[in-house]
Amino acid sequence: MILRLLIFSAALALSTSLLATEIGEKMPDCSLIKVNDAQHFKLQKTHDKVLYVDFWASWCPPCAQSFPFMNELNRDFKAKGLQVIAINMDQSLEDTKTFLTKYPANFTVMTDINEQCAKSFDLKAMPSSYLVDRNGVIRYTHLGFRTDDTKEIRALIEQLIAEQP
Amino acid sequence: MRITQQKLLIALLTICLSFSGCTTVAPWQRGTLAKPQMAPDPHPVRNTYQTHIYNSREATTGMSSAGGGGCGCN
Numbered sequence: 001m002i003l004r005l006l007i008f009s010a011a012l013a014l015s016t017s018l019l020a021t022e023i024g025e026k027m028p029d030c031s032l033i034k035v036n037d038a039q040h041f042k043l044q045k046t047h048d049k050v051l052y053v054d055f056w057a058s059w060c061p062p063c064a065q066s067f068p069f070m071n072e073l074n075r076d077f078k079a080k081g082l083q084v085i086a087i088n089m090d091q092s093l094e095d096t097k098t099f100l101t102k103y104p105a106n107f108t109v110m111t112d113i114n115e116q117c118a119k120s121f122d123l124k125a126m127p128s129s130y131l132v133d134r135n136g137v138i139r140y141t142h143l144g145f146r147t148d149d150t151k152e153i154r155a156l157i158e159q160l161i162a163e164q165p
Numbered sequence: 166m167r168i169t170q171q172k173l174l175i176a177l178l179t180i181c182l183s184f185s186g187c188t189t190v191a192p193w194q195r196g197t198l199a200k201p202q203m204a205p206d207p208h209p210v211r212n213t214y215q216t217h218i219y220n221s222r223e224a225t226t227g228m229s230s231a232g233g234g235g236c237g238c239n
Binding site: 055057058059060089090091095115118123124125126128 | 191192193194195196199200
């Protein structure tokens with residue numbers, strides 16, 4: 001009996017770890033809603049764009065630090081083929097709007113109302129960011145935000161933009 | 166022997182019941198936990214200062230560090 005329980009627990013633990021979205025895996029598709037106009041948006045691979053997907057919340061201080069960086073990415077790489085998608089995980093839309101007044105975003109901000117997107121990506125921390133190439137493969141993941149890592153991210157974006165699908 | 170088994174069963178049941186109150190909070194659900202008033206020490210600077218003063222005044226007790234001479238200058 002104890003052995004069966006141990007095997008069951010091990011299988012459960014293994015299945016949980018296999019759900020994690022990691023580098024080299026396909027980005028999971030999910031449905032989102034745009035914060036500014038409440039339009040539905042389907043997050044999926046696009047052959048003409050490299051995606052920078054960032055999960056954030058208004059209560060998370062490093063998320064606020066990442067906004068100027070994402071604005072820079074949008075300014076410098078949008079024309080070259082990068083789409084910055086910030087997915088908000090707040091439980092209150094009011095908190096989101098107050099945050100966006102304080103930290104304006106010139107990129108697309110979505111909300112994941114039913115938390116399905118966060119579950120599909122199996123988020124481990126806030127903020128979490130993912131770089132997705134034109135084939136829909138996750139090429140880079142980042143937990144938290146550190147200004148020291150921005151050069152590396154920019155270099156990788158340039159590399160992914162240069163790649164052909 | 167029977168009593169020992171019963172005790173073991175009760176102990177196991179108690180442990181299982183106590184664990185049923187635990188839950189995993191997903192990283193994106195920690196908005197409430199992230200509020201300043203939810204911190205174990207919501208006023209760290211003020212509390213450090215107060216502890217320092219307390220230890221200085223109550224030098225003989227030496228609560229959390231070595232006591233001083235009462236001047237609060239160490």
